[in-house]
Amino acid sequence: MFDNLTDKFDAVFKKLRGHGRLTEQNIQEAMREVRLVLLEADVNFRVVKNFIASVTERAVGQEVLKSLTPAQQVIKVVREELGRLMGEGEAYELDLAARPPVSIMLCGLQGAGKTTTCGKLGLKLRRDKRSPLLVPADIYRPAAIEQLKTVGRQMDIPVFDSQPGQDPVVICENARRYAELNGYDTLILDTAGRLHIDEELMGELVRIKASLQPREILFVADAMTGQDAVNVAKSFDEKLDITGVILSKLDGDARGGAALSIRAVTGKPIKFVGLGEKLDALEVFHPDRMAQRILGMGDVLSLIEKAQTAVDKEQAADLEQKLRKEGFTLETFRDQLQAIKKMGSMESILKMIPGAGKAMKQVKDMGMPDKELKKIEAIICSMTPKERRDHRLINGSRRLRIAKGSGTTVQDVNQLLKRFTEAQKMMKKMQKAGPKGLKGMLGRGGGLPF
Known part of the structure; x- marks a missing residue:
């Protein structure tokens, strides 16, 4: 954006x-x-x-x-x-210090991404060792309830069973009782939206607030709508006294005005930002880090946090043992690629590296890097375990078989093997430098040769 x-x-x-x-x-x-x-x-x-x-x-x-x-x-x-x-340079955490179940109410206009954001927030809370229950209280939009149930199934997060004909306030009250009886400590309320603000919508939201007394009322703003999002946020705040904002679709191509204006106009903090369609693409908003990104200075702290979340410590230890025992093979390289993929697209990772903006544009022009990485992974996965452990076994007929199996060409396979051989030589030099050299290489992404 x-x-x-x-x-x-x-x-x-x-x-x-x-x-x-x-x-x-x-x-x-x-x-x-x-x-x-x-x-x-x-x-x-x-x-x-x-x-x-x-x-x-x-x-x-x-x-x-x-x-x-x-x-x-x-x-x-x-x-x-x-x-x-x-x-003011600080990240605002959710205020969940209350007797469970604690209610978090999401509000906003139709199409802002509330339902998907409910799922993303549920996943984040579960990672924070909480037990969330998603509550579909939007009875007006066709299939809204089913959409939230689908999102819940994808992440294995329970969704309260509500029906389109019920009163939204009754749905929320029943969900609270269900949470009390079944040990859920957090309710995430997916409320109804409209194409524009009207009294009926606001009246319903005010009734839900009065009944559930939510600890957090988060306005979901579509960052793609620019100043409109700011004006709508102000209207919702006047009626509901929102506690914070979630900016959705910040990975879009809008001009960024909402992100820069909404805090100053409403006086309420931006707590989270949605940076993609994947259900784990919700980040805590750090104003100082976002300022650095806007000025092309990168965001190394967020990159480190992303890596810590994506990479399992046991898997990292296993990978290090593999590298020590077997050396740098196509198998260990594939494992590293899969770990990088968990952190998001290469474009999003490069944006967090200081000074990588211009390099990223050049990479984009070459059709890199995500498509190329998928191709590389497909080639490696088309090899047998023996071939992945010892690429010297791959002769002409094997290269043809691998190319056909991965939907690529023999030239693609040859190019991968050539670049891998160069990377393997570099890894051997690092191993000779001892444990410090190997750890340094692992810390920089394992000597990725592409």
Whole structure:
């Protein structure tokens, strides 16, 4: 979503770096360009005005103008102010400190992604050692109840059995009693939405709030709708006093205005962001980290957290033992590819690495990397276990069989084997360097040769 914004910020800062010494005049010129960048990104104009005033006030101060690297100091100020704009640099956790079952109510307009977000939130809570129950309280949208049940089945999270003709308040009350009797400590309420705000919808949500007294009322905002999402969030907040926002579809190609405006306009924190269609694609929102991503500085901390979540410690230990015992084989390489896939797309991983933005664009132009990695995995999976452990067994006829089995060409197989041989030589050098060298290689993704 922020690619276009990142490119434009980069262009502004490139001009700043061209000045040997910054003056108040060229800072003002840069701020005019930043103002245009933010307005084009559909950021609320009042938010832009306040943001530019804050940055200018700090940027023209003596601490910047006397700095040895004034352009970098301005970039630092912009990064800090972006983080402050989105939430003062802190991540907001859910408030679940109450007698169970604790209710979390999700609200928002139809099509914002509430039902899918309910499932994502349920999965996150289960990973946090809680026992969630999904509650389908949207009786109006066709198949909404079945959709939530399908999402629940996919993640093996229980869904309360409700019927389309029931009163949503009664559904929620019955679900609470069911949770009390069956040991569920968290209710996630999937409420009804509309194509636009109306009194009937708000009245129903107010009744659910009065009956269930939810600990959290989270507004699900479609980040693709820009300023509309901000205005709708404000209306919901006035009626329900929401406790936070979940931005869905942040992986889309919208201009990013909602993410930059919604905190400043509503005064309520963004707690989570949805970064894809997969049910594990829900992240805690860190304003400071998001500011770094917007400015093309990467997000190493989130990358580390993603890796820790995706990679099982026992599997990592087994892989290290395999590497010590058998060396770097096509089998261990395939295992590493599968571990990387759990972390998400290569594009999303590259975005978190500082300075990888330009490299990622080049990789994209070459048709890499996700399609290429799938092809590599298909080739390796078409080999026999013996061939994966010792690629020297793969002669001409075997290469033809592997190519046919993987839906690729013999040239693709030859290219993989050639690049793998080079990577294997590199791994042997690392092993000779001892345990520290091997661990260092594992920490950098196992010497991925592609």
